[in-house]
Amino acid sequence: MIKIYNTLTRQKEEFHPIEEGKVRMYVCGPTVYNYIHIGNGRSTVAFDTVRRYLEFRGYEVNYVSNFTDVDDKIIRAAKELELTAPEVADRFIQAFKEDTQALNVKPACTHPRVMDHIDDIIAFIQVLIDKEYAYISEGDVYYRTRKFSTYGQLSDQSIDELEVGASQRTGVEQQMKEDPLDFALWKSAKADEISWEAPWGSGRPGWHIECSVMATKLLGETIDIHGGGQDLEFPHHENEIAQSEAKTGKTFANYWMHNGFVTIGEADDKMSKSLGNFVTVHEMVQQIDPQVLRFFMATTHYRRPIRYSEKTLTEAGTNLQRLRNAYENAGFRLADAVHSLPSDAEELAKIQHLVERFTEEMDDDFNTANGITVVYEFAKWLNLYSEQKEVSVVVLEKARSTFNQLLEVFGIAFKEELLDAEIDELIAERNQARKDKNFARSDEIRDLLKAEGIVLEDTPQGTRWRKEA
Template identity: 45%
Template structure:
């Protein structure tokens, strides 16, 4: 089966055929850096990180570019409200973004262009649009003339004559300067106290939409393979990018357009006014594991909305416990099973693993992901592997042997580890408290507890039980004074 993508531009699934065989150029719309990232950002960037990882696993050479919008109305307002230089605002929140994403195991982009780094190129791009008749200057501002672009609205499916005035996004003041209500700002004349740059139209700064058109061209060329972002960016931002780029360059901006769905909080749209606005670091600092949040996001198909609730996170936590148990199987039991590579330095590193690409699990995983990145179906494959390993773990712990031979278990564990990493789901043995306790140490602790009970030191016996439980070791007392145990 070939990889198919749902293309927002054509509103249907299409076979993926990159512009250049074996190479994929991706542009992902990044954040406007004036505040901490929220749950909606987590959803978007976890999804696009997974898409990138999967394309690389499929053998493509991927160039992944994600911008920072570092000059914008919101940044200026934040700077004025906090009485902090705008450059300091953007620097602070760029670093905060990178910190948050790395905690979620989101890989750094290959390049992070900043809007303020391409001001001269933006000016040249606007001049080109004016020269071609697609833009006009009006008292220091420059606007894009939407009526000059016949296919305006093709991405969002909107007709120009049906669109409402003022729907074109961050145009600011100057409605009376525009020839058409939907014309949008390419260049904004400077206001007192605002950051500005020189241009043929006077001091000012670029509009939001033109920044991305220019950064795409500068980083990846006139046409790219995939342009991605949140559903809220379809109109006006991406619609306006298409109008600008295709008018100036006479080439399709992107072959495929991908958009992820919204995030709701307990059934309601997330917003500061409703008091349900949640930042990524608030959630992680409150104790939600990064992998739990990542798993929660990936349990839904990326184009559909997701609802963040306490119950959904609790369910994701349980699911992660199962998956984590499978991912740590080799670290906990590899030596016991006699795996010859268990003592090697790169043991457990997916990069050092070679799995059977035509195995049932790998084939099912690829089939799911080839269907417009169906992570929900792909996760089902991982859980099947993890549960099989969990059963064998229990047999090994309680019966001293497994039903499946050691080499097959090794292959199953490696397959799980490699496929999970494609989804960015990883469990480190360094964080696994139970892995630091050998079976012999656990048995010795059980004997200590048994001796404490025989001497009626019940408080000491309870302390040992609680100590082991804190380390992930569950004791099961059976009739006749027998105590069994398992790793949680």
């Protein structure tokens, strides 16, 4: 039975999805005004790993993660780059997809964008106004925070504590509020800024409203899991709960999950763009093997902080190579393995025991640190078996496929390099497909080879191939 640490209740709880065998999961995505840094990447990798484990356990996961494409930061970036806000968003959404693909992050089932849901946001806000949870002030719309009786529960803060902090804020916006605690659902239009027409005036959505709208629209009024970085607990997720539950009268999310920060430097400061102490994923995947970066982030328990340094990255690379060596050593022994041996049942039972131990560790709040420890034990056993005088094809193939299945939970995939003879066979098949005018198969083979770094050159003398430099 999977147990999840629920931030809302501050304890581990048995996971019971709303619908048997299916999981509705929403994870807050990036504000797309720049390349994502390692801290952003950690959150993306952490919840991709959670998703992969849920799928490993047999669940069908409807995974939704948004792009915030309307925001003050995007508007500022647009002015600096002399682009429109949508052009800035498009540029960095594409960059996000490329960078996360390099980290072997599975695309979300849906990646909703704020600009595509403006009508839904306006309708949602109107319900809150009608229920008197929101009010209009000089073209802005604010949420009456104090009206929501359990506000502060997620972040474990009282209204009185929050009021002290809110009362210290100053500025025009604070003067427009009924209460210092109230937060913006809609911001009135400013000159030369992107805006939309609403019943209460031209403007754009506040940050917090978007996730409430898109999560409930795409996954239902109550979802199973809502995730995001630890820094989103307050105020973003706190506000999401207040908005969503005020509108629907139902629990917004049954389980709240938050990943720890990435820290950097001797003082272990949180990595962030505001502090200027960040390293982008875009830079890193060009400097090191992206699988090493993925492994580094995926194998620390998601709630714990990760210390980013050259030393910790090197350690991750060394550990990943140990696993790759075990996998490849076993593959090498397939060449002289016999089909089966009397000891096969005993060895297969060892494999099954390792899987059970892995599952037990990962069921405990997705404990990847303990899960990867079991995989290291698997690698040790695999090395010892591969060194035996006689080995079995049955055991080696089962071990290698199972080993890969466990590593896929961490987003790690070991690929077999194509031998020259295999490449020649595929090219011959492609040439025959072209003669038969089976262009779909011909293109499929070309794409397969391209994915393996093989470049084809069709010449009058025939097809030549070379490996990309």
